[in-house]
Amino acid sequence: MKINDGFVLREVAGEQVIMPAGERISTFDGAVALNEVSAFIFSTIEANPGITFEEMVSKITDTYEVDAETAGNDLKNVINDLAGYGIVSE
Numbered sequence: 001m002k003i004n005d006g007f008v009l010r011e012v013a014g015e016q017v018i019m020p021a022g023e024r025i026s027t028f029d030g031a032v033a034l035n036e037v038s039a040f041i042f043s044t045i046e047a048n049p050g051i052t053f054e055e056m057v058s059k060i061t062d063t064y065e066v067d068a069e070t071a072g073n074d075l076k077n078v079i080n081d082l083a084g085y086g087i088v089s090e
Helices: 022-026 036-047 053-063 068-084
Strands: 007-012 015-020 032-034
Touching (some): 015 036, 053 068
Antiparallel strands (some): 007 015, 015 032
């Protein structure tokens, strides 16, 4: 997994928000607000381009009190949402 070019995570009014940057500003309308776990996922993928799904699940279970099955399901949902916006790719 990797974060596509032109997206940054910023704190805006106390919320974690993915915003377009550079050339993406003209093609991506708006921003995407994230909860704590989604922001953790974004940041971890950004810091570890090419991280596998399994590695990401492990990082989630190491950081949060959640079992691997729940972490995997939640990760799948977050990745699907972010991929739908063109923010993340495999």
